[in-house]
Amino acid sequence: MDLDGLDLDSAVGELYGLHPDEFLPARKGLAAKAKADKETGLAKAIESIRKPTAAAWAINQLVRARPDDMERLVELASGLHEAQEKMDGAAMKTLGRERTKLIDELVRATAEVAKAGGGSLSMPVANQVRETFVAALATTAAAEAVGSGQLTRALSYAGFGDVDLSEATAAPSPARRPALRVIKGEGQGFGRGRGRPTEPEPEPEEPAEPDPALLKRLAEAEKRSRETMSAAAKAGDALSEASDALETLDARIAELDTELKAARGERDGLVKAQREAAAANKVADRTLRAALAEVDQIRAALPDTDDD
Template sequence: MADAAGEDLDAAADALYGLPPAEFTAARNDRAASATGALATQIKALRKPSVAAWAVNLLVRDGQLTDAVELSQALHEAQDDLDAPELAKLGRQRRALVAGLARRAAALAEEAGTPLSRAVLEEVEVTINAAIVDAAAAAAILTGRLVRTVQADGMEPAEIADAVAGSVPGAPDRPAPARDDLAARRARKAAEAAARDADRAASEADRNAARLEEKLAKARERADLLHERVDDLRAELARIERDADAADEKVANLEDEHTDARDRAKAAARAADRARGALEPAE
């Protein structure tokens, strides 16, 4: 191990609190032995992190808590604006983000040879949530030097300091927004919501117009087919009417011929009768 002389406590803690808990004590003792004076004593006094705290430290080193801190700022703004829909949406995002980061912590821990139990994973989730909703807790967690896990709200500064090895940065002040700022932000959010509503309405109108256009095209196609059918039927009807007229004419001609034939037959019958009468002997 390199000589620790000249390193401050935070630098030493940074190096130690990323190690698996099983390796912590030996590495701390070696670093303390390499240091001198008060620094050696301080390093020797560093406490072994809990498995859950170590897993959160891995997340910090992996850069995975940045999104959580950004979501924290968005949550605070939504609270300031009393934006209930936005708070509900951010709440869902927070739960999804916490669960995803906890899974990432479990994966990092397993890669380092220390799988997390369900109970430890729950502690990790509580600490990640604290980084989102509590600025003081976030400042402590983001040092990457947690000794034990922390919770959101209800923790005194001394308790938070006790959970971190080395110095603890103060939580950044978040001054209350001025009334004018709140009014402007609320107006902006209202305008953004109105724009989103207008965009949704326009999209729905476009979709409805596209559906109607498709229906119109199908109706026109069907109408064209029916008109073609009507034209075909009219042509067929005209042909049939011509055939019917011809048939009627033929019937009339045949009727005339039939009448003539019957008349001739009657005349022939009468002539035959007369001829037979002439052949009969006179009495």
């Protein structure tokens, strides 16, 4: 990406298109770039971008690779909501069958895209992907969250109420408010040589002073929010690092298990060879003794050739 035009939106778009193994190093690099540019606020915001779970990553890749599938999801969600509002039983039955078929197709498509991106879907992750698509068809907000391509975690729907979307997507950039400008009326006051006097404008009402107690609570809440966001980012990093370390250790344990199994097989072979060698040694010892006894007998039977 063009680091000269770095902002939070572009950083989120860049990070959520990467493989999970590339996420943390890339986030660290983008934050370092922002710090080098003296953009400390942007750097902190980038550091707070959460690494997506395996299910969220796979769905985000589907959104990027196959946007048409997401359009089908949104269209079906809209149709289902309309049928429910109208209490159209026939339409709900038909759309319900389409819903099951589409979810199955989306799960398969997600697995294909994940595989193409260097990942895979285990059975638990595939179930989370399925639950997320079910939730996306339950509410418009959930469908928009899934279609954003910036999911941080899988979604779930209990069959009633709204879908919990707290911290389900990457934090958006701060709202950009249009600048306000005051337009002064023409011909205010009495005309200076020309024109006519205008009605005096009413005195503006004095704005109410904000409650100091509320301002204090707001400041404390914002502080807690910042601290919580920072703690969540650190916890997410720790979880990712621990997961990566555990995965590496599990792979090493598997290698050691394979080596141990091979060593045990080799030992069994050596034990067998030792037993066979011991048995052969016994046979050779008996044979040698018999041969020596035969030599002694033959020597004893020979006439004595010594001179008297």
